[in-house]
Every structure is written in C-alpha cells, then in structure tokens.
Amino acid sequence: MWKLKIAEGKEDPWLVSVNNYIGRQHWEFDPKAGTLEERANVERAREGFKRNRFTMRQSVDFLMRMQLRKENPSVEIPEAIKLEGTEQITEQAVETTLKRAVGYFSTIQAHDGHWPAESAGPLFLLPALTEDGGWGFHIEGQSTMFGSALNYITLRLLGEGPDDGEDDAMARGRRWILDHGGVIGKMLSYCRLVYLPMSYLYGKRFVAPITELIQSLRRELYTQPYSEIDWNKARNTCAKEDLYHEHPLVQDVLWGFLHHFTEPILNRWPFSKLREKALKTIMEHIHYEDVNSRYLCTACIEKVVSLQFEYNLSVIRENPSGNFKEMYRHISKGAWMFSIHDQGWQVSDSTAEGLKAAILLSQMSLENKIEEECLPKMEVSQLGNPKELSGGLRYVECTSSAIQSLSLFKKLYPTRRREEIEECISKGIRFIEESQNYDGSWYGCWGICFTYGTWFGVEALATLGGKCYNSSSLSKACEFLLSKQLPDGGWGESYLSCTNKVYTNLQGNRSNLVHTSWALLALMKAGQARAFMKNCILNYASFRNIFPIWALGEYRNLQMQEEISTITN
The missing domain is CATH 1.50.10.20 (Glycosyltransferase)
Known part of the structure; x- marks a missing residue:
C-alpha cells in the first residue's frame, strides 16, 4: 500500500533543506502497510477511479485523506442539518455545518502544520488518457499533439511496447497521433527556465545514441519515413489542435533568418567563441x-x-x-x-x-x-x-x-x-x-x-x-x-x-x-x-x-x- 511521507529527509545525504523539510511530500510503497479492510477500501477506490476515469478525472486524494484521518485524533462530527427548498437558513444550521466542515478539515492536517493536497490538472503532473485515445494538455481538456506525443514517448521509454496497455492504449494513442499529422510541429515550452537546458542542448548539437527504441519511435510517430522529412518546411508547423494563438509572419521570417544565416556563422571561428561564452553562461x-x-x-x-x-x-x-x-x-x-x-x-x-x-x-x-x-x-x-x-x-x-x-x-x-x-x-x-x-x-x-x-x-x-x-x-x-x-x-x-x-x-x-x-x-x-x-x-x-x-x-x-x-x- 502507498504511504505519504511528510517532512522527512534528514537521513538522506543528497537532500538539502533550509527549514527542516517542512512541506516536503513524497509517496513510498510499503507492501505490508494497512489492514485487510484498508487494502480492500483502496482496491474499491482504484476500481471506481478506473471505471469513472472519463467523467471523474480527479483522484480526490482518497489515499492521503484515509491515511491522515487514521493518524490524527478523531473529532466528534455533529449530525448534518438538511434544508429543504425555500426553508429558512437558521443560525443553528450555519454553525452546525461549519463545525462539521472545520472538524473534518482538522483531521486531514499533516503533523508539520500544513494541509497536503493534490495539485493536478496540467499534463506534466497527472496525464489523463481521453476517450479518443490521445492525451490532453490538462485532465479536462481534449487531446493535443503536445500531450499525446509526450505521453506516448514517455511510456515507450518506460518499457511499454507499441501495442501494450489495457484496451489497446498504446495503439490508440499512436493512431490518434498519426491521424492528426504525426509529431512534426512546435510544442509548448515552460518559459525561460525550460528554454535554458533546451538551448544548451541545441547549442551543443547534442544527439543521443540512436538506439533500437529511438528508431522504432521514428517509425511509429511520423506519417512519412523519418529520413525523407523536410525539416525546413516543418519548422513552423503546428498541429491545429495545439494552435491556440497563431504566430505572426514576422516571427516565422525571424526564425528562418536565425537558422539559415545566424546559426552557421555562430558555428565558425571566431564567432564560435561567442557561442561558447553563451553556453557557459547558460550552465551557470x-x-x-x-x-x-x-x-x-x-x-x-x-x-x-x-x-x-x-x-x-x-x-x-x-x-x-x-x-x-x-x-x-x-x-x-x-x-x-x-x-x-x-x-x-x-x-x-x-x-x-x-x-x-x-x-x-x-x-x-x-x-x-x-x-x-x-x-x-x-x-x-x-x-x-x-x-x-x-x-x-x-x-x-x-x-x-x-x-x-x-x-x-x-x-x-x-x-x-x-x-x-x-x-x-x-x-x-x-x-x-x-x-x-x-x-x-x-x-x-x-x-x-x-x-x-x-x-x-x-x-x-x-x-x-x-x-x-x-x-x-x-x-x-x-x-x-x-x-x-x-x-x-x-x-x-x-x-x-x-x-x-x-x-x-x-x-x-x-x-x-x-x-x-x-x-x-x-x-x-x-x-x-x-x-x-x-x-x-x-x-x-x-x-x-x-x-x-x-x-x-x-x-x-x-x-x-x-x-x-x-x-x-
């Protein structure tokens, strides 16, 4: 059973904290944790989440809340007062409801003082497979090329085969990608602090070893042979599902100029010295x-x-x-x-x-x-x-x-x-x-x-x-x-x-x-x-x-x- 660990880390020499690890959360799996009844509750929750995953996409923090309510002192929760139709809202009804809500909320507080909670929604926190086989940018959204490509590649790198997954999940995801033009196109980046490592890898012309898995991905995710793709033409391509804001023509012209004229110059001496200085600054x-x-x-x-x-x-x-x-x-x-x-x-x-x-x-x-x-x-x-x-x-x-x-x-x-x-x-x-x-x-x-x-x-x-x-x-x-x-x-x-x-x-x-x-x-x-x-x-x-x-x-x-x-x- 999974257990949430809070404000721990002193024993790990690789971790550093300036406030005694307050607020740190991480999950650990303990095969011996929990009673038979608790494990049965967890399995029921998992089955319910799987069954309703397309209509109720949030996890609702069931595991965490169950754990914290067990660890915290029990609080007496008064009986609920239900109001019908236009029935008058009394002082007693408001106070009783408040006591119930505050009483419950006090039982899901962590021992270090904060209230842990799932922060979900964006693709990079908890991706959700949509009914059409793709993945969206957030759990409530429709499928996008960005979400689908990133999740598909991640699953393949983690060991899933091209036809693995329950209900043909991998094949359905690949089909969505290919039906929408393949993975040629620009993808969203997370501002400056994401551009930094990306620009460093680009400036170094870093290329990972071409493994059998990479060759397989090139065959799976493109609508034409990888060696025949015109990358100059693809530079400004974006899947229509991902195109929320069209970039202006001047931006396309600027990108083309930088690639065709500026980039070759910066790779030749003495201008390559400027590139080296820039890469050093990026690493700093x-x-x-x-x-x-x-x-x-x-x-x-x-x-x-x-x-x-x-x-x-x-x-x-x-x-x-x-x-x-x-x-x-x-x-x-x-x-x-x-x-x-x-x-x-x-x-x-x-x-x-x-x-x-x-x-x-x-x-x-x-x-x-x-x-x-x-x-x-x-x-x-x-x-x-x-x-x-x-x-x-x-x-x-x-x-x-x-x-x-x-x-x-x-x-x-x-x-x-x-x-x-x-x-x-x-x-x-x-x-x-x-x-x-x-x-x-x-x-x-x-x-x-x-x-x-x-x-x-x-x-x-x-x-x-x-x-x-x-x-x-x-x-x-x-x-x-x-x-x-x-x-x-x-x-x-x-x-x-x-x-x-x-x-x-x-x-x-x-x-x-x-x-x-x-x-x-x-x-x-x-x-x-x-x-x-x-x-x-x-x-x-x-x-x-x-x-x-x-x-x-x-x-x-x-x-x-x-x-x-x-x-x-």
Missing part, C-alpha cells in the same frame, strides 16, 4: 537555479492556499545567493514562496496572502500568536513598490491580494511607509477598475475563470469601503454574478471560459461547490447579501473544503453583525 544559470531552489526549480507549481501556522518557517529570510540580479532573480527576503520554503521562488500573491494570514493571526487570542512587533520585519517592500505593479504581466488576482494585504497592514501600522503604501494601493485600484469587463466581470488567470477573477476584483474594491450600492463597478459585478446563477441556486463555470474568453456553464448546467463559494464570497463582500435575500487548467483538491468553509464563515459573520446591529438599534 542552470546551476544557480538548482542551488537556490534546493534542486526543486520553479516547475513545482503548488499554489499555497492552506494556511501554514509555522509562519516563521515559511517566510523567506534571505535573498538568493550572490549577485542574484545578474541571474534575473529578484529580492525574496521577507516574502512568501511559490511553493515550499526550500523552492525559494517568491511571488506577489503568495506574499500578500502570507502577510494577511500573519496579521490576522497576530490579532487572535491564541496561546502562540504572532507578536505584532515581528510584522514590520516582514519586508513590505515586496508589495509596496509602485513600480512593480506597473511592470511585467499584471493579474487581477495578484493585484487584489496585494491591495488587501497592504490595506490590512496600513490599519495596523498607519504611519509606516504611509505614502508608498497609499500610492501602491491607489495604482492597484486604478488597474482593477480599468481591467473590469463591460459586463461587470473580471477575467481570472489563476482560477476558472470569470467567477474567480470577479471575486478578486470585488475583494480589492471592497477594501476601500466599496459596496454594491455606492460603487458602479461593484454593482455591475454583482449583476454579472447574479445573472450566472443556476436554477438550483449554485454556480458552475467550465474551463472553456479560459480559452474562449466567454463565460461558459459546465456541461449540463451543473453547479460546482467551489464556484458557488467564490460567487457567494464576492456577493457578500460587495454587500449584496443585505440587498438580496436569496483554464493551463489546474485542479486543487483542497479547494472543495477551503472555499465552502470560507463562504460559510463569512455568512455567519454577516449574521452576527446583523444581530449586533439589531440589538444596538
């Missing part, structure tokens, strides 16, 4: 990234949503080593990282949400609460530099998180860097307002899609006291969300909204628990609750717990505020 960047991310690199894209109480082990205390600016890295001291601390890549929304959590914890009556005097030491410069907001790619979600955390910090420390913070908030609000769509929505880049973006847009504008009755932007946002509510009272948005940039309901107009929570959080924050009494695509397994708890908690707070207001008046 690769080694630098390995060392400063403890060999995790930036590709482990786990968006941290679960609250990490050990904040002092999560916040980054030092900048990257050496002259990090030459390595195209930025200051990280005082920030929160993209993933676990060892990975070391700071981002604005992780920093913003981390700072918010630290500030809120400092205000709570906890035995080990964060001391307020520690908060200014967390460099607000990570968020408070106005120039950072106007440069590079800008997202509603990241901007909103920064605005919320800076506003919260400003309330606690009204005189600290006041002008910088106020200017940053002002510019951020202006960006939020200008990026709102004509229908009142915002496009979300880190969640699906208009529901997610609109929630963040509303949260940002509400920090300045905006409500649906005093802000035209918030009024339009509420109108948009209410217009997308389904007959059963929920919301459900398809990943197709991300690619088509048009709001699209889930197939069958189904509601989704997470999307409903986002919509309710936005409506409550905008004050609509008082006025109206009624996709690369990622999958985060914890969302189905976190956001409903969040939404119910916000609703209970509103109930309490109204009760206090009634008593006062």
Whole structure:
C-alpha cells in the first residue's frame, strides 16, 4: 500500500533543506502497510477511479485523506442539518455545518502544520488518457499533439511496447497521433527556465545514441519515413489542435533568418567563441537555479492556499545567493514562496496572502500568536513598490491580494511607509477598475475563470469601503454574478471560459461547490447579501473544503453583525 511521507529527509545525504523539510511530500510503497479492510477500501477506490476515469478525472486524494484521518485524533462530527427548498437558513444550521466542515478539515492536517493536497490538472503532473485515445494538455481538456506525443514517448521509454496497455492504449494513442499529422510541429515550452537546458542542448548539437527504441519511435510517430522529412518546411508547423494563438509572419521570417544565416556563422571561428561564452553562461544559470531552489526549480507549481501556522518557517529570510540580479532573480527576503520554503521562488500573491494570514493571526487570542512587533520585519517592500505593479504581466488576482494585504497592514501600522503604501494601493485600484469587463466581470488567470477573477476584483474594491450600492463597478459585478446563477441556486463555470474568453456553464448546467463559494464570497463582500435575500487548467483538491468553509464563515459573520446591529438599534 502507498504511504505519504511528510517532512522527512534528514537521513538522506543528497537532500538539502533550509527549514527542516517542512512541506516536503513524497509517496513510498510499503507492501505490508494497512489492514485487510484498508487494502480492500483502496482496491474499491482504484476500481471506481478506473471505471469513472472519463467523467471523474480527479483522484480526490482518497489515499492521503484515509491515511491522515487514521493518524490524527478523531473529532466528534455533529449530525448534518438538511434544508429543504425555500426553508429558512437558521443560525443553528450555519454553525452546525461549519463545525462539521472545520472538524473534518482538522483531521486531514499533516503533523508539520500544513494541509497536503493534490495539485493536478496540467499534463506534466497527472496525464489523463481521453476517450479518443490521445492525451490532453490538462485532465479536462481534449487531446493535443503536445500531450499525446509526450505521453506516448514517455511510456515507450518506460518499457511499454507499441501495442501494450489495457484496451489497446498504446495503439490508440499512436493512431490518434498519426491521424492528426504525426509529431512534426512546435510544442509548448515552460518559459525561460525550460528554454535554458533546451538551448544548451541545441547549442551543443547534442544527439543521443540512436538506439533500437529511438528508431522504432521514428517509425511509429511520423506519417512519412523519418529520413525523407523536410525539416525546413516543418519548422513552423503546428498541429491545429495545439494552435491556440497563431504566430505572426514576422516571427516565422525571424526564425528562418536565425537558422539559415545566424546559426552557421555562430558555428565558425571566431564567432564560435561567442557561442561558447553563451553556453557557459547558460550552465551557470542552470546551476544557480538548482542551488537556490534546493534542486526543486520553479516547475513545482503548488499554489499555497492552506494556511501554514509555522509562519516563521515559511517566510523567506534571505535573498538568493550572490549577485542574484545578474541571474534575473529578484529580492525574496521577507516574502512568501511559490511553493515550499526550500523552492525559494517568491511571488506577489503568495506574499500578500502570507502577510494577511500573519496579521490576522497576530490579532487572535491564541496561546502562540504572532507578536505584532515581528510584522514590520516582514519586508513590505515586496508589495509596496509602485513600480512593480506597473511592470511585467499584471493579474487581477495578484493585484487584489496585494491591495488587501497592504490595506490590512496600513490599519495596523498607519504611519509606516504611509505614502508608498497609499500610492501602491491607489495604482492597484486604478488597474482593477480599468481591467473590469463591460459586463461587470473580471477575467481570472489563476482560477476558472470569470467567477474567480470577479471575486478578486470585488475583494480589492471592497477594501476601500466599496459596496454594491455606492460603487458602479461593484454593482455591475454583482449583476454579472447574479445573472450566472443556476436554477438550483449554485454556480458552475467550465474551463472553456479560459480559452474562449466567454463565460461558459459546465456541461449540463451543473453547479460546482467551489464556484458557488467564490460567487457567494464576492456577493457578500460587495454587500449584496443585505440587498438580496436569496483554464493551463489546474485542479486543487483542497479547494472543495477551503472555499465552502470560507463562504460559510463569512455568512455567519454577516449574521452576527446583523444581530449586533439589531440589538444596538
């Protein structure tokens, strides 16, 4: 049986950690683990996943949750209260549901303080075979040449034969590839840190030994003999299933010029010296990234949503080593990282949400609460530099998180860097307002899609006291969300909204628990609750717990505020 190991690694001389391996997760197989009943439950779950793999493609973290619930102390879960139709939502119903949700969620917390969860969706995390035989770019998507070719080749390298696999999986995958033109074509790359090793191999003209397996793949995956392929003609070819954005003619001309004219020159002396220097620089960047991310690199894209109480082990205390600016890295001291601390890549929304959590914890009556005097030491410069907001790619979600955390910090420390913070908030609000769509929505880049973006847009504008009755932007946002509510009272948005940039309901107009929570959080924050009494695509397994708890908690707070207001008046 598979067991999840958490925060372990001290005994391995090849592993390095700056925070005692907190947040590290890896699976190990133990043939003797588990009782007979547990093994039977696992087998039933495996069979169920296989049977429903085309309709329910997420693993739902069954194995991990079963293990953690066994390891953690049991919690008494109250009986559920079911409401029928238009039955009134009582205080008892909300509190009981919250206690049930929080009680369960506490039983799936890891011993080091974080909540482990599957981060799935993109092809490189958990590829899913589609019904037509190919593989998509993400688990909900249609088959693509990129996904199909990469997975097929990976399986062959791992020892699968060309006709192996259950239900002729390999043959069906190969048939899809050949039916769609073969693997000639450009494929997606993961920005600079993927281009680095790719460009090094290209510059070195590296060619792996031509084994029998490689020769077999050349026969299996191309629609014509490999030796007869016109690679000059194929340079700008892309399978239509993968072509989301056509590259302009000038780009094709540039690539052709670089290949036919620049490349031959750089391979001849004395210009070859420039190529050698470039390759040396590339290798320095690769080694630098390995060392400063403890060999995790930036590709482990786990968006941290679960609250990490050990904040002092999560916040980054030092900048990257050496002259990090030459390595195209930025200051990280005082920030929160993209993933676990060892990975070391700071981002604005992780920093913003981390700072918010630290500030809120400092205000709570906890035995080990964060001391307020520690908060200014967390460099607000990570968020408070106005120039950072106007440069590079800008997202509603990241901007909103920064605005919320800076506003919260400003309330606690009204005189600290006041002008910088106020200017940053002002510019951020202006960006939020200008990026709102004509229908009142915002496009979300880190969640699906208009529901997610609109929630963040509303949260940002509400920090300045905006409500649906005093802000035209918030009024339009509420109108948009209410217009997308389904007959059963929920919301459900398809990943197709991300690619088509048009709001699209889930197939069958189904509601989704997470999307409903986002919509309710936005409506409550905008004050609509008082006025109206009624996709690369990622999958985060914890969302189905976190956001409903969040939404119910916000609703209970509103109930309490109204009760206090009634008593006062």
